[in-house]
Amino acid sequence: MATNPSVVTLKDVASVAGVSVATASKALNGRQDVAEATRSRVAEVAGRLGFTRNELARSLLSQRSGTIGLLTGDLDGRFVLPILRGAEDAFGAGAIDAFLCDARGDVIREQHHLNALLTRRVDGIIVVGRSTDSRASLGQNLPIPVVYAYAPSDDPRDLSLTPDNVSGGELAVHHLLDCGRTRIGHITGDPTRAAAQDRTTGFLRAMEESGSTPCGEVMASAWSEQWGRDATAVLLEQHRDLDAIVAGSDLIARGVLDAVRDSGRTVPDDVAVIGYDNWSVLVTGARPGLTSIDSNLERLGHEAARHLFRAMSDDDESAHGVHHLPVRLVIRGSTIAHR
Amino acid sequence: MATNPSVVTLKDVASVAGVSVATASKALNGRQDVAEATRSRVAEVAGRLGFTRNELARSLLSQRSGTIGLLTGDLDGRFVLPILRGAEDAFGAGAIDAFLCDARGDVIREQHHLNALLTRRVDGIIVVGRSTDSRASLGQNLPIPVVYAYAPSDDPRDLSLTPDNVSGGELAVHHLLDCGRTRIGHITGDPTRAAAQDRTTGFLRAMEESGSTPCGEVMASAWSEQWGRDATAVLLEQHRDLDAIVAGSDLIARGVLDAVRDSGRTVPDDVAVIGYDNWSVLVTGARPGLTSIDSNLERLGHEAARHLFRAMSDDDESAHGVHHLPVRLVIRGSTIAHR
DNA sequence: AGAGTGACCGAAAAGGTTTTCGTACAGTTT
């Protein structure tokens, strides 16, 4: 009732209930060797006094804090968030809580946060990057398991989970070929990024395997609508027979859509367009709706948490290496005319 | 060197350095009454053994965990993330870490997380909502301070920080009037949402104060591009002389831009358009760039953390009530022709 | 020489919980 400033402890509960702290503990935790009458009495008192056990003390004793660290390079959110959500979800019902640390891409800040996490005795760490470029490992001599999500570690002894961008590029091409397209162009973002390179690799490989040749050079510059518009204008000018474009991101694809429309062509009848990331707000608002590749980031986060969890439970040596998780195609109106 | 499975404790450091744990503790924490020679010796041993102090034990003793809880309704990210970043930033250099809890809009899950936070003895909680609609209070009989961000608490005894949407609506109108516009329409999202209502209130108030009348009815339906396009088409049909549109969100504004363009008019010459939220990816990619209202969410998160921090330090009764934080106008090409 | 003064260090308690082990006692068996 009264907002009690001093937190009520197990000792308080025990003394009010007229038992020892040992018995009170056993009663509240459903342990053996406590009479039903006492158990219920203790429970009643605990409830009445508003007792909440001190997890710090419990952790100190059990040598496990029941917490993990989420070490992110940048809370920019586009890619990090679904992963966090998936991880949260995986631990969900369990009694695990997560520390969120944003290193802001700064190495010393990351080190600082890592230290903080270690002093707080987290049971494990998920490092989630903001791009699929590989990043520096946290090192091998940590007392707790680490899983890298999205951005893989550069040390193959670490376990990394990252989406299979190559397969994403292939998926896009296969879908367009299935739709009967043959003159397929490719416009993507920053060519120094692994995401751009890998998706392009998949694009080229699938084209070659099907015996097709790309329509025009691969155009790689920036992850922006503006670049999508500009590149498309050039591509359409040079290749009048172009009938499909694989974009390296949804944002680029939005620019592509605009430019195709500006040129007097229609989507998907004249030109089919396919994006990448399946960023809900961009793909559903587009006209027509944008077919896109979904990296299943939430599942990636889920898997990362699952792997970490397993590494935390078994002490046995955990898995390692870079795992490429499957991506999937989400079909909308930009590649298939509805009805 | 060797990945030591058993964590090294202060006792280990002390025994290797040939001192008592008390002295070791004092040495590492820069306390009085320890000879310089011993201090450096202890420090050297601690470094060599890879000692990291156990914050759990320290917290247990000091009765403060140095952690806070971030209780969010939905990790959707659009509004939550900047706030989290601001909060992270405010604690930044300090030794405070944050637990991230996603209740997914579920009341019992929120209660579960709240309990978890309490057992972990967090020193305070920031509740960050995903809309500006008010939400149920966590209650008054919590042993720690709570600050509500974005979504205000429905209990005026709580402290809530939320952006001043009314003023945002006014700001938009004033800017358009300054640009010489007189026939101003308003298209916004879900009318059951406080965000839509408040922005509209500001819009109408500013119009009235300036002696103008809105161009057409206020059109409120969904926070989508599609709705922006549809509503704009109707509005332009009914009011050929319309020369500006205030949109309730950037997404709606993007639809407005498209529809204006489709009608053969140009932005901003024929029709000026202004969005809301200043969502970077939407406003910069638009053509022309979209003038928008920025809610300063990062600052809001920063302020929330600052308030919480103060409430955690002083035991004196903290502030309360709903604080409306100022928003700002960000001007781009959709309202002012460049050059 | 005796007293006084610092500087340095260690023993012990505290924080809240869980677990182990021992004790008391009621009831049952020879």
Next chain:
DNA sequence: AAACTGTACGAAAACCTTTTCGGTCACTCT
């Protein structure tokens, strides 16, 4: 009546650190 069984409970140790307070020792001052 003696020995045994099993149930219910409590004392105490353990987890790791910090802080208080008392103690030791080498000095300096009268």
